Every structure is written in C-alpha cells, then in structure tokens.
Amino acid sequence: MPWNRPLIIGIILLLLALGWLRTNSGETDQVRRSQLMMGTIVEIVASGRDTGQLDAAVDDAFAEMARLDRLLSRHYQDSDVSRLSQSSKGSKVAPETAEVIALGLDVARRSKGAFDLTLGRLKILWGIDQENPVIPTPAAIAEALEGTGVQALSLEGLNLIKRSPQLMVDLGGIAKGYIVDQAVMVLKKHGITSGAVNAGGDMYLLGQHPEHPWRIGIQHPREQGGILATVKVRDMAVVTSGDYERFFEQDGQRYHHIFDPGTGSPARDCQSVTVITDSVALGDALATALFVLGPEKGLALLAEYPGSEGLLVAADGTLHPSPGWANYAGSP
Amino acid sequence: MTCSAVDAEKLALARRQVFLALFIALAVSLHILESLLPSPVPWLRLGLANVMTLTALYLYGGRAAWTVSLARVGIGALLLGRLFSPGFWLALTGAIVATSVMIIMHRICRRYLSPVGISAAGAAGHALGQVLAARLLIIQHEAIWQIAPLFLFFSVFSGVLTGWLATVLLQRLGQHPAFQTAGVAFDEQAGKN
C-alpha cells in the first residue's frame, strides 16, 4: 500500500516528539500563577515533579480562596459578614466564618481592643476605598464607633450575637490571612511539599524553596523598591502591615487604612509591622494589633505568643525587632 | 458577420474570464468553509483556497494567480465581515508573499518542481508574510518572531496537501478540451502585451 509507510513513519516521529516534550520534565518544575482577587494580587507558587499535579493543586487553591472570599468579605451582599451587618441581633454563620471570628475575638481580647473586628461602619465612613475620601468630623467618627469593641460581638457555636443592631463587622484585618491558610491546606492535600501563597504581601511559606529556605524581602516603608530586611523561613507565615499600601495625604498628614479603635483615626505609632508566626490568620491579626499598639506595647503583646517574632518600624523610622527576630533575619 | 464564438483567441479569453471568476468563487467558498472549522490557533488554517490560486497559476499564468488570490482575500474578508480588520491585513500580506513566491518559482523552476513543491514554498511564504504583518501591525516587539519557526513547520505540511490537491485538479481539468487552449492563448496574450 503506497499510503502506509511514509504516513506511519510520520506519525511515529510525531508521537516520539510529543513524548520527548512531556518527559523533559524529569527535574523539578515550578508553577507560579497570579490572580487578582480579594482586592489584591494573589500569587501561588508550587514546586514538584508532576506539572499536572501542581496545576491541579493551584487551581483548587484559587477556587477555595474565591469561595471563602465570597463568604467573608463585606463587599459581597450575600456574604456572612454582610448578612450579619444587616441583621439586628445576629445570625448563624458558616463554620469557617465562626473559626475566623473566634480567632479574631481572642486576639481582640488579648490585645485589649487594639485589634477590633467591629469597625465596619468606621471603614465605610472614611471611605478609604473610594475615589475622594474625606476626613470625617469627630462627631461622625464617634457615632461610627458606637457599640464597637471587644464586648460588641460574641460567638456561641455557629451563632454570632451582636450587642447593637447597627454594628457592622469587618474581617479585613484577618480574613485574608485565614484564606491564605486554607489555600495552603489545599496545596498540602494535593501532596505539595514546597510552595507559597502570597496575598498582597501576607503569605505562608510551605516547606522550602527547592534549593534553599524561602527568602522573603520586607518592603521598606518609605523607600519605593527598597528592602528593609530579608528573612529566611520555612513552614511559617510572614505578614506585613504598612501605612503605605492604601492611603491618601492631606495637609501633610498621611491617612491610611489601619485604624486605632480608640480614636477612630489611622494609628500613628508605626510605619510598618512584620510578623512571623505559624498561621497567616494570626499573623494578620497580630500585625494589625501591633501596628495600633506601637513598639513598646506591641512587643509586649507579641511576647505572649511564643514562637512568633516581629519587626516594628516606629513612626520615627527606628527599628524594633522582637528578641528572637535575629533567628529569621538573614541580612541587616 | 462572423460568429465570435469561432474566434479562437476571443473564445480563449472569454473562457479565461469565466473560469477565473469560477475559481475565485471556489476559492472564497473554500476560505469561508475553512474559517468555520475549529482550529487551535485562529490563523492556523490549511489554506485550501490556495488550490485555486495554484490552478490559476498553472493554467493561466502569474497575472491570473494574482487575480484569484487577491480577490479571494478581499471578497472572503468582505463576506466574513473582517474587511480591514487586523486578521485581514495578515491574510493579505500572507497572500501577497505566497503568490509572489509561487509565481517566481513557477517561472524559474517549473521544470524541477511539481505543484506540490511550489505550493510548499508558497505556504512557507504565506506563513512568514503573516508573521511579518503581525510584527508590523499587532505586536510591536521582536518576540513575535519566536512563533515563525513553528508556523513555518506546519505550513510545509499544508502546502504539500494543497499542492497535491491542485495537481489532482489540474490533471482532471487537463482532460477537458476547455482547458487545452487556455494555456496557449494566454502565452500569446502575454506575448502581445
């Protein structure tokens, strides 16, 4: 048959070529993907031998993050947070929401209110996400702060109870961290042992970067593109909160998105805070609390969490590391 | 009054016009049919319409090939609603380069090549012409040349395919008396111009 021979040779060559391309990944592959979600860039890195497994893991991780974001963000009408804010006495929430709130309430207690889950109305008042934010009057601030605080919210099982009807919960200082933790669980479930999930600077480092422990640069709060310090970590969370991420300036004063629950205005004692701890949710909440408390009280609070370290940059630019910070800091 | 149908030259010329029009219609139909089929990359098509360009080239010469290929690109784009779209300019540039290459090869190496080889060369020209147009119009960066080798690779296969189809078509057409005189008439015509 004249058809057969060259055709068969051609097909065999094609199959060989395809086979060669597939098996060329005998070495470790790294999958690095980013998506815009939760109002920031979320980047997931995963290393392993099987690209198919890595891709599937990263897909699932992003999907889980999107699902949890719908549940915990106040920007969605049907999220647990929005429903709670719209209710007068409280509502039943999903187990994940309850978990986040339980952790948040614990940090709120231990930080004596420096970390606060109930500032929803305050954040809307300042409109830090809007085009033309306006500095609210002291009266408006006082009104927005009414009913907030550590006592304002309590959790019984899956039932969340509000002290005052107009209270609005905002999980912005902890939800992102929790969602990152869950994404890491998804990666682990897929058998990934080396990877990272980074949501706009709040991240968890799983295992180590294939060749060495993860090197994490910490943004300098005042120098664009500058690095304050580099830390080397494995299986830890690194969270940074700074006054340079979302802010506007008026009359020489910077108004940023980390509020002091006591004054209802942006906290003034720090430029940035970095926390290294074992969960991103905790790191997120602690970083916010430390930012509000300032270097002295902040480091005191951090000491109550053994195994967690932090670096506070005070408002005057001086660096205040926790006692064990040097264990992680690779370079000055 | 003589019957103009008997005048061999005029008859051949009329035949040429009619058949070129038919070839253009066929080429446009093939082009549209191809555009309806799924393809991994939008511009990566078999280029079956090129069969008609090749046939016109062999039967009626270079001018005829230009007529069929340019008309096919224009009318095809018009009917598909893509006139003057970026894809149109890519197709046009590809067609211009391909037709030029095929005409040159036909003039120089007709003795050594069958339509298959000329078509392969034409297909290569088409691919490179498209990449060139993409570089100039769509992605103003040298990175676009990176897909050129891949395009070239696949174009050779589609060129062989269309060349083979053209050969078969030419063989069949050559058996019909209507096409015997056409080639001769055109050469005379060309000689007069």
Add this chain to the structure above:
Amino acid sequence: MKTPWQLMTGGDWLVVLTLLGISVAGIAWLAAAPKGTRVVVTSGDQTCFVAGLDQFHSVDLDGPLGKTHLVIDATGAHVTSSPCPRKVCISMGPAKHSGDLLACVPNRIMVRIESPANEDVPYDLLSR
C-alpha cells in the same frame, strides 16, 4: 489517485525538506536560547503585552474601566496613569526584579516581571 509522495519530484523533496529543516532548527534554537528579563502584562486570563525590560516602552493597556498607561524605562516598569479610584497601582512604584508584581485591581491589569531561572535575585517573594 496517486499519493503526494508519489507525485513529488526530486526538486519538490528538496524544497520540502529544506523548509522543514529550517523550521526545526529555528524551533530548537529558540528553545535553547537564554531569554532576557521580560515584562508580562495580563488582563484577566489573556496576555496582552510582553516586552523586554531593557528597552523603553510606553503603552496603553485596556481594561474594563479604561486605559492603564504603563511605562518601561531605566527605573523599571511602572504605571503612570489609570482610571481606578485609589491609584494604588501608581503608588506601587516601579517593578524591576524577577517576580515583582504590579496590578491595577479595579481595571484588572496585572504586570509581572519574569526572568530566566539562573538570574540571582535577592529574595523569592516580597512582603509588603
């Protein structure tokens, strides 16, 4: 009907094999060549702009809100104007290290710096 390879003359084979040879060589050369540091811009799932970090570029990137303007110069890749409300993307400053990311979240534009694996970067990820 004869198959294509029965019809092909010696000259045809010469043309076909030469073209195949050139294209395969090109593919192999490209696969082996080291790539320079690039700026990769995505809008949603699509890559809408790729350029080297070493050349000056000034481009408009289209998103649902409008055009975000990106400039690539000696300081890196940075956003100079954007239709978003808070202009966070502009305040993020220039991106020039491998792995650096910029984004205009409302306009769904993401800018990534990619470089070949053997480039020495000071850190793997940035905490900000």
